[in-house]
Amino acid sequence: MLRYEIPPQICKTLINNRITKIIRRGKYLIFLLNNQSAVLCHLGMTGCFRISRDYVKRKHDHFIMGLKNKQIIFNDIRKFGFIKLYKASDIFSCSHLRKIGPEPLSENFNISYLKEKKLRKVSVKSFLMNQYNVAGLGNIYCSEILFDSGIFPEKNFSNLRLEEYKKILKSTKKILNQAIKKGGTTIKDYNISDEKVGYFKNKLKVYDRYDMTCFRCKKNIKIKKIFQNGRSTFYCVKCQK
DNA sequence: AGGGCTACCTGTACGC
DNA sequence: TGCGTACAGGTAGCCC
Numbered sequence: 001m002l003r004y005e006i007p008p009q010i011c012k013t014l015i016n017n018r019i020t021k022i023i024r025r026g027k028y029l030i031f032l033l034n035n036q037s038a039v040l041c042h043l044g045m046t047g048c049f050r051i052s053r054d055y056v057k058r059k060h061d062h063f064i065m066g067l068k069n070k071q072i073i074f075n076d077i078r079k080f081g082f083i084k085l086y087k088a089s090d091i092f093s094c095s096h097l098r099k100i101g102p103e104p105l106s107e108n109f110n111i112s113y114l115k116e117k118k119l120r121k122v123s124v125k126s127f128l129m130n131q132y133n134v135a136g137l138g139n140i141y142c143s144e145i146l147f148d149s150g151i152f153p154e155k156n157f158s159n160l161r162l163e164e165y166k167k168i169l170k171s172t173k174k175i176l177n178q179a180i181k182k183g184g185t186t187i188k189d190y191n192i193s194d195e196k197v198g199y200f201k202n203k204l205k206v207y208d209r210y211d212m213t214c215f216r217c218k219k220n221i222k223i224k225k226i227f228q229n230g231r232s233t234f235y236c237v238k239c240q241k
Numbered sequence: 242a243g244g245g246c247t248a249c250c251t252g253t254a255c256g257c
Numbered sequence: 258t259g260c261g262t263a264c265a266g267g268t269a270g271c272c273c
Contacts, residue, residue, distance in 0.1 A: 003249075003268080027267075045267055046251080060251085078250045080267060096268090122244065130244095131268085138266050188253085190266060207266095229245065232264085 003044065003082040006063055010085050013037050014065060026100050026135030030091055038091040044080025046189045049073065077189065101134040104172050109134055114165045118158050124168070125153035125228050137172070140185050140207045143234045145171045147206045147216075152240045153233045154226070178203060206234040214239060 007013075014033070023030040029049075031039040041047075055064065055071045063074040063083055074083060086094055102108035120127055127133050128142045137145070146153045148171035151164055160168075179185060184198030187208065191197050201208075205215050210225040214236040226233050 042267080044250095045265070076250095077252070078265090078267095080249070082268095120243090126244085129267095140266055185266070187266065230247075231267090 002062055002076060002079045003042075004084060006083050007085040010039070010083070013085060014039075019065075025092075025097055026103070026131055027138070028096060028100075032088055036088045038086045038088040040082075040084045040086060040091065040094065040096065041074070042081050042096070044076060044078060044082070046078045047074065047076040047081030048189070048191060049193060050075060050195075051193050099132050101130075101132050104134050104136055105176055109172070110169065111162070111165055114169070120157045122157055123154045123228055124151055124157045124160065125233055127157040128168075128172075129229070129231070134172075139231050139233075140187075140204070141172075141175055141179065143207045144175050144205060147235060147240060148175055150240055153228065153235050206236060209234060 013035070017037075018034040019031050020034050021032040023032065027042060029041040029043075031041070033039070041049075043049075050073050052071045052073060053069065055073065058073075058075060060077045061073055061075050062079075065072040074081070084094075084096075091097065102113060117127070117133060120133070122130070125142055125146060128137050128145065129139065143153070145168065149164065149167040151160070151167065179198070179200040182198060182200040182203060183192055183196055184190060185200040185204065185207075186197035187201060206223050209223045211222045213219075214221070214223055217236065217238045219238050221236070221238050223234055223236055226235075
């Protein structure tokens with residue numbers, strides 16, 4: 001049992017069929033099959049796919065797709081991840097994907113889109129965290145993006161100036177591209193198909209740096225940690241206004 | 242309707 | 258060493 005029960009009919013659907021394409025949308029992965037079905041996956045906090053040529057059982061393995069000469073294994077310690085089954089034609093209108101925002105690295109995430117969303121009466125951090133506003137940004141990158149933008153995370157999104165929207169767009173694309181280049185951010189559990197860790201942790205400017213000196217201003221004011229919507233936010237009082 | 246809070250689950254770090 | 262508590266890359270569903 002993950003967040004949802006793995007559909008009992010999934011074995012019947014997968015067996016003797018072929019994965020034709022794998023798509024990522026926000027934090028979701030979609031396996032398309034030759035029989036017009038689609039497997040939708042989310043990794044939650046601690047989910048991970050590993051690929052093995054000789055399966056050895058590990059604690060928290062939940063689901064194995066056996067290919068000709070290898071296995072794709074879904075492992076998830078906290079069970080916040082899930083695997084669901086859809087008809088391929090329905091996949092983008094399913095409840096998880098229907099209202100999801102634009103991809104942050106796409107051209108659709110632009111100034112006019114943010115202007116359109118200007119009525120949102122939430123903090124800018126909360127805006128970025130909401131997958132309906134923009135897809136795929138999580139707690140680490142939101143802190144990093146706002147530090148890079150020089151914007152105070154509790155500032156109201158609807159009060160931002162045009163200049164600040166531009167900064168957010170630029171920083172989002174910059175931080176994500178850098179993080180991707182470094183293979184993501186490994187704090188603890190995250191890794192790439194079970195072997196490589198992500199080295200963006202070494203590049204984090206504020207996340208997980210509570211009470212440490214700010215790399216930018218180097219003032220004797222330490223990085224602050226606050227809670228917004230139940231999630232930790234890190235920022236520099238001096239550099240983010 | 243939109244936004245905030247909480248539960249879901251397991252592991253780990255820390256204080257006593 | 259052991260126990261209790263707080264917290265951790267996310268989301269959905271409830272409540273206001």
